[in-house]
Amino acid sequence: MTAASTTPAILPARGGVLGALSDTFWRRPRLLLFLMLTPPVLWLGIIYLGSLFALLLQSFFSIDEFSGLINREFTLKTYGELLRPANLDIIVRTVTMAALVTLVSAVVAFPIAYFAARYARGKWKALFYLGVMLPLWSSYLVKIYAWKLILAKEGILTWLLAKLHLLWLVEAWLAIPIVGGNSLSVSATGTFVVFVYVWLPFMILPIQAALERVPGNLVEASSDLGASPGQTFRNVLFPLALPGIVAGSIFTFSLTLGDYIIPQIVGTSRLFIGQAVYAHQGTAGNIPLAAAFTVVPIVIMGLYLWMAKRMGAFDAL
Amino acid sequence: MTPAVSFQKVSRHFGAVRAVDAVDLDIRPGEFFAMLGPSGSGKTTCLRLIAGFEQPTGGHIEIFGESAGGVPPYRRNVNTVFQDYALFPHLNVIDNVAYGLMVKGVGKAERRQSAEEALKLVQLPGYGARRPGQLSGGQRQRVALARALVNKPKVLLLDEPLGALDLKLRENMQEELKSLQKALGITFVFVTHDQGEALSMADRVAVFNDGHVMQIGTPEEIYQRPASRFVADFVGSSNVLPPDFVQRYSGQRRWGSLRPEAIRIQRATGGDGVSARIVSTSYLGATTRVVLDAGGLRLNATVPSGADLPPAGEPVVLTFNREHLHVMEGEA
Numbered sequence: 002m003t004a005a006s007t008t009p010a011i012l013p014a015r016g017g018v019l020g021a022l023s024d025t026f027w028r029r030p031r032l033l034l035f036l037m038l039t040p041p042v043l044w045l046g047i048i049y050l051g052s053l054f055a056l057l058l059q060s061f062f063s064i065d066e067f068s069g070l071i072n073r074e075f076t077l078k079t080y081g082e083l084l085r086p087a088n089l090d091i092i093v094r095t096v097t098m099a100a101l102v103t104l105v106s107a108v109v110a111f112p113i114a115y116f117a118a119r120y121a122r123g124k125w126k127a128l129f130y131l132g133v134m135l136p137l138w139s140s141y142l143v144k145i146y147a148w149k150l151i152l153a154k155e156g157i158l159t160w161l162l163a164k165l166h167l168l169w170l171v172e173a174w175l176a177i178p179i180v181g182g183n184s185l186s187v188s189a190t191g192t193f194v195v196f197v198y199v200w201l202p203f204m205i206l207p208i209q210a211a212l213e214r215v216p217g218n219l220v221e222a223s224s225d226l227g228a229s230p231g232q233t234f235r236n237v238l239f240p241l242a243l244p245g246i247v248a249g250s251i252f253t254f255s256l257t258l259g260d261y262i263i264p265q266i267v268g269t270s271r272l273f274i275g276q277a278v279y280a281h282q283g284t285a286g287n288i289p290l291a292a293a294f295t296v297v298p299i300v301i302m303g304l305y306l307w308m309a310k311r312m313g314a315f316d317a318l
Numbered sequence: 319m320t321p322a323v324s325f326q327k328v329s330r331h332f333g334a335v336r337a338v339d340a341v342d343l344d345i346r347p348g349e350f351f352a353m354l355g356p357s358g359s360g361k362t363t364c365l366r367l368i369a370g371f372e373q374p375t376g377g378h379i380e381i382f383g384e385s386a387g388g389v390p391p392y393r394r395n396v397n398t399v400f401q402d403y404a405l406f407p408h409l410n411v412i413d414n415v416a417y418g419l420m421v422k423g424v425g426k427a428e429r430r431q432s433a434e435e436a437l438k439l440v441q442l443p444g445y446g447a448r449r450p451g452q453l454s455g456g457q458r459q460r461v462a463l464a465r466a467l468v469n470k471p472k473v474l475l476l477d478e479p480l481g482a483l484d485l486k487l488r489e490n491m492q493e494e495l496k497s498l499q500k501a502l503g504i505t506f507v508f509v510t511h512d513q514g515e516a517l518s519m520a521d522r523v524a525v526f527n528d529g530h531v532m533q534i535g536t537p538e539e540i541y542q543r544p545a546s547r548f549v550a551d552f553v554g555s556s557n558v559l560p561p562d563f564v565q566r567y568s569g570q571r572r573w574g575s576l577r578p579e580a581i582r583i584q585r586a587t588g589g590d591g592v593s594a595r596i597v598s599t600s601y602l603g604a605t606t607r608v609v610l611d612a613g614g615l616r617l618n619a620t621v622p623s624g625a626d627l628p629p630a631g632e633p634v635v636l637t638f639n640r641e642h643l644h645v646m647e648g649e650a
Contacts, residue, residue, distance in 0.1 A: 216402075216404065218400050218402070218404040219404055219406060221369075221371050221391070221398075221400075221404070222398070222400060222404035222405075222406070223406075223417070223421075224370075224371075224390070224391040224392045225369055225370075225371075225391050225392075225396075225397060225398045226392075226397065226417050226418035226421065226465065226466075226469065227392050227418050227421050227422055227469065228392055228417075228421040229392055229421075232421045236417070236420075236421070237406060240408045241407070241408060
């Protein structure tokens with residue numbers, strides 16, 4: 002016959018260590034998996050989970066109020082301290098802020114994500130990714146300071162609103178207790194705006210990924226069966242995007258719960274959990290209370306995910 | 319009688335692409351109407367124009383005498399069975415079927431009952447609690463059908479609904495769809511690229527090519543008397559005969575067509591008939607397809623399997639009944 006008969010049916014083994022390794026890994030795929038997973042598992046298991054466990058342990062210790070020394074006996078006294086009005090106030094403030102930031106981020110992110118998933122093609126898609134990711138490229142601190150300048154009393158926003166004769170609107174808003182203050186840059190509103198700005202990409206991308214997986218003909222099918230656009234959103238798009246919204250809200254919610262830089266630079270002097278942790282483990286030297294404060298967001302996130310699961314947020318996964 | 323669906327010079331252009339171009343079409347109430355054509359011929363776009371997913375760039379569409387211009391899909395009493403079923407993955411079967419009633423505000427008990435009845439109609443009683451992901455392709459197809467029928471649409475649109483099913487299931491569903499359509503009396507508009515499916519199921523067939531309707535007629539008309547070379551070739555791979563050839567047998571100098579099963583093959587070297595040579599044979603079960611070369615003209619013949627066929631390369635003589643030679647008046 003022709004050339005076909007001169008080529009062997011089985012090729013000789015490739016020489017060298019790499020060739021031998023390739024063959025070994027092909028025959029024993031679990032070995033490759035083991036080698037690939039060991040370093041990250043060690044990292045996660047020992048360093049990350051280990052420190053988390055150490056933290057948990059610390060929260061069950063207490064501090065001697067006279068000597069300032071840590072009393073290494075198990076007690077729930079430190080957790081009891083969390084319930085003091087001043088500390089409870091910090092927790093309520095932080096959780097409320099995190100919830101509002103998450104809600105507003107989701108509302109702002111959805112149309113952007115919807116556009117990107119449904120309509121953007123080619124260069125528009127590239128532009129979308131660039132637009133969403135670009136803010137993440139520059140330093141977080143720079144962005145926050147930029148916002149401080151934007152929101153300041155002498156800042157560009159005040160100037161612009163003055164030109165539009167809308168300054169009274171901001172002043173009326175700032176006169177409201179709790180959300181208001183001397184200027185936007187030292188008000189809870191300012192903190193809120195910066196939080197939403199900084200975490201928005203973390204909400205947009207998971208929603209976009211979830212919407213991308215929704216076949217376009219489901220929207221058509223819903224419309225075909227007589228659903229108005231609003232009904233299609235409530236009954237089809239929203240439930241199917243929910244895993245993405247929950248994923249995004251895990252980011253925005255937990256990042257807000259833990260952040261201590263944004264409220265320090267933009268906002269009032271009232272503390273958030275992150276700031277409380279920072280203060281207690283640093284100058285105050287109250288590691289147990291700092292640890293107990295840190296457990297709060299973990300518990301809240303756990304409760305949140307459990308509730309999301311019960312509501313069926315992951316059913317479509 | 320008011321047509322169920324009426325197209326008057328309807329066009330749908332996508333930029334320079336003329337997906338549907340000046341189509342005139344009347345679909346009668348209660349008929350099983352098939353739109354047949356190769357992919358990209360505009361048949362699915364026509365279906366989407368009826369459903370309201372596309373708006374015509376020209377012309378006028380009427381559904382039961384009412385203008386469909388600017389009417390969104392959710393205000394048309396027309397339902398679609400999608401090619402890949404488009405079942406809602408987050409809802410179970412009963413909620414999928416009851417969806418149309420739910421958005422119309424029908425009460426929970428009533429819509430459950432209607433949905434159960436619809437599931438019974440498509441022979442899936444008791445499947446309500448399952449998720450679409452737990453069903454086979456054939457079952458999903460039935461759920462999609464039930465979901466559309468539960469709304470009692472004036473027109474049911476089916477976009478290649480049997481394309482994803484295997485042969486046996488497809489034949490069963492063809493029978494079922496036909497009897498369902500007869501029983502319900504709803505106008506069915508069925509898109510397919512499978513000529514066998516179109517011929518066996520439809521009351522009338524429209525053959526599409528390149529955004530145009532090439533021919534509309536009963537399956538017999540389309541099959542026996544194709545109006546053009548395209549229809550002859552596409553519907554049942556008829557032999558298209560050039561004017562020279564046709565003139566010899568019919569006296570008319572026009573294009574003609576000859577069904578493969580009309581050709582008889584005889585082992586001979588001369589005599590009455592067309593001398594040809596066997597190029598190849600393919601065994602198809604009950605029949606065998608024979609490719610022939612008649613002096614440069616390629617012909618297909620279908621003969622019963624087991625007939626005495628000479629081997630490839632042997633000279634043969636082809637005969638056929640002259641009545642079977644169809645002269646295409648529509649072709650120049």
